[in-house]
Structure formats: C-alpha cells, structure tokens
Amino acid sequence: MGEMAESLRRITRPRVGRLAYPLLLVMLLSLGGAVRVADLLPLTSFVYPVLLAGFALGLVVSASRLRAVNAIGLAALLGSAVVICAIAVEYGRAAGLIGRLLALRTDLLGWTASLLSGAWPSAVSPAALLLGSALWATGFIAARAVFRLSGAA
Numbered sequence: 001m002g003e004m005a006e007s008l009r010r011i012t013r014p015r016v017g018r019l020a021y022p023l024l025l026v027m028l029l030s031l032g033g034a035v036r037v038a039d040l041l042p043l044t045s046f047v048y049p050v051l052l053a054g055f056a057l058g059l060v061v062s063a064s065r066l067r068a069v070n071a072i073g074l075a076a077l078l079g080s081a082v083v084i085c086a087i088a089v090e091y092g093r094a095a096g097l098i099g100r101l102l103a104l105r106t107d108l109l110g111w112t113a114s115l116l117s118g119a120w121p122s123a124v125s126p127a128a129l130l131l132g133s134a135l136w137a138t139g140f141i142a143a144r145a146v147f148r149l150s151g152a153a
Helices: 002-012 020-037 047-063 068-091 096-116 125-149
Strands: none
Touching: 020 047, 020 125, 047 068, 047 125, 068 096, 068 125, 096 125
16 A cells, blocks of 8 residues: 555656656656657547557656566556557558558558568558557657656656
C-alpha cells in the first residue's frame, strides 16, 4: 500500500513541477497537429489517439515497479497493438477488425515486394504504420522521461 501511495504522489506532484504533465500534453498535441497539418498522409485521425495512448502508458508503466527492460518490452508490445489497430481501423475497408488487419497485412506485403523490386509502392498504410510507431515512441518516451525525472525508482 505504501509503494502505491508513493508512486501516486510522484505522479501527482512531480519534482520537475506541477506543470510538467500539462506542458508535455501540449507538446504532444502540438506535434500531432503539426503532423496532421503537414498532410503527409491522406488519413491522419489516428495521430491523437496514438500519442495520448503512448503518454498514458508511459505514465502507467513508469509508475509500476517493473524493471526498465521489462517496462520497455511491455510498452513495445502494447504500442505495436495500439498502432496496428489504429491504422487498420483508419485504412482498412473490410468489415470487422480482423478483416482490416488482414487487409493491412496484404498492403504491407505488397509494399515490401514493390520496394524489393525497385518500384515505388503506392500503398500508404505502411507509411502510416511507420509514422504511428514514431508518434507512439515519442509519447511513451516523453512521459517516461518526465516521470523518471520526478524521482521514481
């Protein structure tokens, strides 16, 4: 019970200041807005959910007593699931999540085959996966860094 109270205290009153988390959220939302305004991809409504999920999981995993190697491995698995599902929902045209995931797999295999044959691929969902992964990592690592600066174990 004491460890949980200490972790909660560190989240609610970080050593780096009470404005650390709101400022981090503003930074992440600004990054998401810049990505959407840049018009890199035709569909970008996945940007904010991926960033905010990365931020939330960064706080939760950092507050836990997991070792760093386990925490980052867990975040990589959960982050992959969040990004893949978000992109599949946005770019998939099939009915149901499983159908969309299979369509995303087909796009990715076709994209890879095009690159290997020297052609420029036309599918944008693999590029969205790369962008989503970068955004997830940014949100997670930023939240983890702020939490670790607040004196967590």
